[in-house]
Amino acid sequence: MDIPETVNGGRPTITGGLLKSKYVAEGLHFHWGSPTTRGSEHIISRRQYDVEMHIVHRNIRYATVSEAAQYSDGLAVLGIMFKIANYPSKFYPGLSRVFAQIPNVIEYDSTAQVSGSITLGQLLGDLNTADFFTYKGSLTVPDCHEAVTWTVFPHALPLPYEFVSTFWNMRDSNGDVLTDTFRLTQPRNNRAVVYRTTKDLSNIFLG
Ligand SMILES: [Zn+2]
Numbered sequence: 001m002d003i004p005e006t007v008n009g010g011r012p013t014i015t016g017g018l019l020k021s022k023y024v025a026e027g028l029h030f031h032w033g034s035p036t037t038r039g040s041e042h043i044i045s046r047r048q049y050d051v052e053m054h055i056v057h058r059n060i061r062y063a064t065v066s067e068a069a070q071y072s073d074g075l076a077v078l079g080i081m082f083k084i085a086n087y088p089s090k091f092y093p094g095l096s097r098v099f100a101q102i103p104n105v106i107e108y109d110s111t112a113q114v115s116g117s118i119t120l121g122q123l124l125g126d127l128n129t130a131d132f133f134t135y136k137g138s139l140t141v142p143d144c145h146e147a148v149t150w151t152v153f154p155h156a157l158p159l160p161y162e163f164v165s166t167f168w169n170m171r172d173s174n175g176d177v178l179t180d181t182f183r184l185t186q187p188r189n190n191r192a193v194v195y196r197t198t199k200d201l202s203n204i205f206l207g
Pocket residue numbers: 029030031054140
């Protein structure tokens with residue numbers, strides 16, 4: 001999903017954490033599994049989640065996402081986990097409008113529009129943004145440029161089964177079912193992974 005300009009003509013930005021610059025929100029996308037697999041790209045405390053959303057931001061120093069991908073400080077991605085909840089106790093108005101359009105983009109190359117306005121904050125539901133992992137890593141699609149400062153929120157948002165199962169019907173350019181759209185986890189290779197939290201750490205395992 002492309003993220004357009006805000007109603008004021010600007011673009012939503014993020015900064016802070018490991019980010020030394022301002023990063024402009026460019027777009028978001030999802031990774032998912034199948035009826036028998038989970039699809040998140042990050043595994044947190046040994047758990048893989050059903051769906052992971054990535055909100056991709058470009059460092060304002062660079063003109064485009066593809067230019068930014070050439071630099072180690074080029075991109076910042078927020079990773080948000082979702083887990084299937086058969087009887088979700090929460091309803092997220094912004095996110096629900098995004099998910100409601102997914103049945104309209106099942107066919108390859110089809111497009112849909114989310115009407116009205118959504119704040120970037122609404123896309124985070126009621127996520128506790130004070131708790132996150134952050135590290136310097138790469139894109140998870142070829143060429144996997146080492147250009148991403150990751151910010152990964154470990155608390156999954158509940159999502160109705162109907163929303164998650166819609167992903168499993170997606171079709172590729174051959175009309176075949178498109179499932180398991182995640183990269184397998186990679187070795188940490190001694191890179192530092194920082195966990196920022198307001199909570200007691202005694203139950204946290206890195207994996
Ligand atoms: Zn992604």
